[in-house]
Amino acid sequence: MSEKFLSLKNIEKRFPILGKEDYVAVTDVNLEIKQNEIISIIGHSGCGKSTLLNMISGLDAQTSGDILLENRHVKGPGPERAVVFQNHSLLPWLSVYQNIEMAVKKVMPELSSAELRERVEKFVSMVNLEHAKDKLPGEISGGMKQRVGIARALSIKPKVLLMDEPFGALDSLTRANLQEHLMRIQQNVKNTVIIITHDIDEAVLLSDRVIMMTNGPHATIGEILEVNLPRPRNRVELQSNPEYIRCREAILSFLYEKFAKDDE
Amino acid sequence: MKYEMIKKIVLPFLVFLLILQVWSSIAMSVHNFPTPSDTYVAAFGGVNANGEAMTGVLTDPFYVNNKDDKGIFWQIVESLKRVFAGFVLAILIGVPLGLFVGMSKNAQYALNPFIQIFKPVSPLAWLPLLLFIFQDINLTAISTIFITSIWPIIINTALGVKSVSEDYMNVAKVLRFSPMEKIVQIILPVSVPYIFTGMRLSLGIAWLVIVAAEMLTGGIGIGFWIWDEYNNLNYHNIIIGIIVVGLIGFMLDIIMGKIADYFDYTKKGRAK
Ligand SMILES: Nc1ncnc2c1ncn2[C@@H]1O[C@H](COP(=O)(O)OP(=O)(O)OP(=O)(O)O)[C@@H](O)[C@H]1O
Ligand SMILES: [Mg+2]
Numbered sequence: 203m204s205e206k207f208l209s210l211k212n213i214e215k216r217f218p219i220l221g222k223e224d225y226v227a228v229t230d231v232n233l234e235i236k237q238n239e240i241i242s243i244i245g246h247s248g249c250g251k252s253t254l255l256n257m258i259s260g261l262d263a264q265t266s267g268d269i270l271l272e273n274r275h276v277k278g279p280g281p282e283r284a285v286v287f288q289n290h291s292l293l294p295w296l297s298v299y300q301n302i303e304m305a306v307k308k309v310m311p312e313l314s315s316a317e318l319r320e321r322v323e324k325f326v327s328m329v330n331l332e333h334a335k336d337k338l339p340g341e342i343s344g345g346m347k348q349r350v351g352i353a354r355a356l357s358i359k360p361k362v363l364l365m366d367e368p369f370g371a372l373d374s375l376t377r378a379n380l381q382e383h384l385m386r387i388q389q390n391v392k393n394t395v396i397i398i399t400h401d402i403d404e405a406v407l408l409s410d411r412v413i414m415m416t417n418g419p420h421a422t423i424g425e426i427l428e429v430n431l432p433r434p435r436n437r438v439e440l441q442s443n444p445e446y447i448r449c450r451e452a453i454l455s456f457l458y459e460k461f462a463k464d465d466e
Numbered sequence: 467m468k469y470e471m472i473k474k475i476v477l478p479f480l481v482f483l484l485i486l487q488v489w490s491s492i493a494m495s496v497h498n499f500p501t502p503s504d505t506y507v508a509a510f511g512g513v514n515a516n517g518e519a520m521t522g523v524l525t526d527p528f529y530v531n532n533k534d535d536k537g538i539f540w541q542i543v544e545s546l547k548r549v550f551a552g553f554v555l556a557i558l559i560g561v562p563l564g565l566f567v568g569m570s571k572n573a574q575y576a577l578n579p580f581i582q583i584f585k586p587v588s589p590l591a592w593l594p595l596l597l598f599i600f601q602d603i604n605l606t607a608i609s610t611i612f613i614t615s616i617w618p619i620i621i622n623t624a625l626g627v628k629s630v631s632e633d634y635m636n637v638a639k640v641l642r643f644s645p646m647e648k649i650v651q652i653i654l655p656v657s658v659p660y661i662f663t664g665m666r667l668s669l670g671i672a673w674l675v676i677v678a679a680e681m682l683t684g685g686i687g688i689g690f691w692i693w694d695e696y697n698n699l700n701y702h703n704i705i706i707g708i709i710v711v712g713l714i715g716f717m718l719d720i721i722m723g724k725i726a727d728y729f730d731y732t733k734k735g736r737a738k
Contacts, residue, residue, distance in 0.1 A: 261636055279639040291633040295655045295731030304651065308641045338731075358641070 206273065207394060208235040208258075208362060213267035215253050227253045230422045231267070233413065235362075238392035242405040244453060245415030246463040251398045252366055254415075258396065259285050259364050271361060281309045284360035286368045290347040292339040292354075299326060299335040302354045309358040325357040329383060345376035349383060356393065365397040369404070378437065381407060389434055402457075406449045407437055414456045417463055424461060427452050500702035508702040523706050536686065538706075542714065545680060545687040548604065549672045552611025556668055560616040561661060564623020565649065568657075574624070585617040589675040593682055603683040610679045615668040622664025626657025655731060662726030669722050673715045 213231040216224035228250040235241055243251050256262035258269060260279035269276040276283070292301050303322045306313070313321065326335045329349035334342050339350070348368060355363055369377040381404060388395070399405050405412045409429055416424040429449050431440065440446040486502050493501040500508070507514045511522030527539035566573045567581075589610050596613070597606045634652050643651065680689025688711060695703035727733050 259640065261639060279636075279642070281641055283640070285636070285640050287633055287636065289633060291637050293634060293637070293652070293655070305641055308643065308647070340732075 206234065207237040207239075207271070209233070209268075209270045210235075210258070211268040211270070213254070213257060213269065214265050215250070215257060215262075216265045226419050228415075228418070228421045233423060235394065235396070237394055239411065240388065240395040240397065240409045241411045241413055242397045242399050242409040243413045243415060244399055244402070244405050244457070245421070246417055246457065246461070247400070249415045249418045250421040251415060255285075255364055255366050255396065255398055258362070259283050261285070281305075281358045282361045284355035284358055284363055286348070286351045286355045286363065286365040288367045288370050290339070290344075290351040292347055292350055294339050297336050297338055298331055298342070298350050301339070301350055302326060302357050305354050306357050321357065325353040328356070328387060329353045343376075344372055345380060348372065348380060352380075352384065352387070356387070356391075361394060363393050363395045365395065367398050367400065370400065377401075377404070381437075384408065385434065402450055402453045403437075405453060406431075406446060407435060407440065412449070412453060414453065414461075416461050425452075425456055498699075498701065500705060505702040505705050508700070509706045523703055524710075534686070538688070538691065538710065541686060541688045541691040542710070545676045545689065546714075548607045548679075548687065549611060549669075549676050552608045552675075553615060553665075553669055553672045555608070555612045556616040556619055556672075557665060559612075560619030560664070560668070561623050563616075564620040564661070564664070565627055565653065565657070567620060568624035568627025569649075569653070581617060581620060584613075585621070587614070589614045590678055590682070593679060597683065603685040606683050607676065607679045607687070611672045611675050614675050615672045618667035618671065619661070619664040622660045622667070623657055626660025627653055629660065630656045659726065659730040659732060662722070662729060666719065666722045666726060669718055670715065673711075673718055677711055 210231050210233040214229045215227045217227055218224050231254065243254065245251055253262065257264045258276070260276055260283065271282070279285075292298075293304070296304060299322060302325055303318065306318060306321050306325075310318075310321070323332075323335075326332055329352060331346060331349060331353070334346060339347055342350075352365075352368070355365075369380050372380065384395075385408065387393075395408075397408060406429055412427040412429060413423055414425045414427065415421050427449055429445075431443065431445055431449075489502055493499040501515070504514055506512075507520055507522070509522050509524045511520055511525045513519050523538050527537040529537040530540065563577075567577055568574075592610050592613055593606065596609045600606050600609065630653055634656065635648070638648050638652050676687065677689035677692065680687035680691075681693040684690050684693075688707060692704055692707035692711075695701075695707065
């Protein structure tokens, strides 16, 4: 396992504003992410979490600084950094199966049609959607759509899975269900995952490390919390686990005491 | 529900009676204006008010006396051929142009003023110019249809491209789609309903234009036929022509609508 897997070095993002000084959204971000690590990024709304993730995905370019994946500079978006979008972004005219197939076909053109089918089926069943594979996104629930989004992102064998509030639009029961899905998948096939969240319990439950961001402008990494909880994790048992309680409190105190935001 | 059905039949019927009433009173006040019953006889055959036996225009639509004297069916076929030629040409050129305008800001800046200027020009204004260029009835009619019906296709196709959400484009970027893959796999599926809306408007315009165009170019076709009947003082046939033109236009619109629904992903699945 390489220690230097994904590195962010002195990342800064400025947004030019007409007739004014640039808006410095994030600055001075330095972070090393290990292979197969799950990290979450938490911070108040508007602090620059999405901005940071978009630079890693390449959908937006940093103003300065370097992003290296396996010692190679990241330039522009690419399938080795798959994204699960908040609003799932499934193509509504393609079925569940076809949405995944489209991605696999493009990224692995060398697959024979039998191998292609096998791979798509595998990822459909990974998120337990065999029964809905021929349905259109408009015909399935929000939680199911997000599961397809995850399956599509994982099906292209990314080096990093980037998730921007993937469960943000879902009710808390569905949300818990998806967290379980994600943990179960991670148990079987290890992935490197960066997940943005607003939810403290979600951050602790899912991650190996929680990155806490200060408020913008000039937002940066405030603290990094190691979550030393064994896996598999059980959300019910965790409630009374001292380490879980410690982590929760650390995040709570960061967000509501050290970097409280009063304009919300 | 049953009550609704009855209303859907009875109410139009009442309006129909009202139209007949208005028509009859116009026929009484305008000298030589055909009455509804005269027109009926002219359409379906029988004995008219003057006691003359007539073959109906619609009961004998297939006759061919000579090159210039054919039944109404052949007139319509001739018009439809021109409409489709112009319409298909408008699609073949309008859709790519619309994609181009929708995808490139520069193309939009460059072309939009001209689209806006040419769009409202009446087909009758183009006609003399095109007749002068082509010196041929068919080519003139087809090119008039082309030039007046291409605008809604361009505009709606561009609108469809604009409606492609940023999210889909992000998916395409992450998967590193080539420009062609973006068009085929994302932009076209999103734009298809818009393109069909444009095509439907365009076909409507084409059918409007053909009647006017043929009146001026002469020869054969439903537009010319109506004009010819006017010159022959067969005023009842003008009314028959109007009704036939209306019915065919209505049918074309229904067919286009059905085709559009078939290709519109937003109309699929949800109803299940
Ligand atoms: N294109 C842009 N132009 C100018 N400012 C921008 C742009 N995109 C983001 N910003 C600003 O950068 C800051 C960070 O935005 P970002 O979307 O990354 O926040 P976030 O942490 O993801 O918030 P949320 O939790 O609400 O999603 C915000 O103040 C925002 O207004
Ligand atoms: Mg965000």
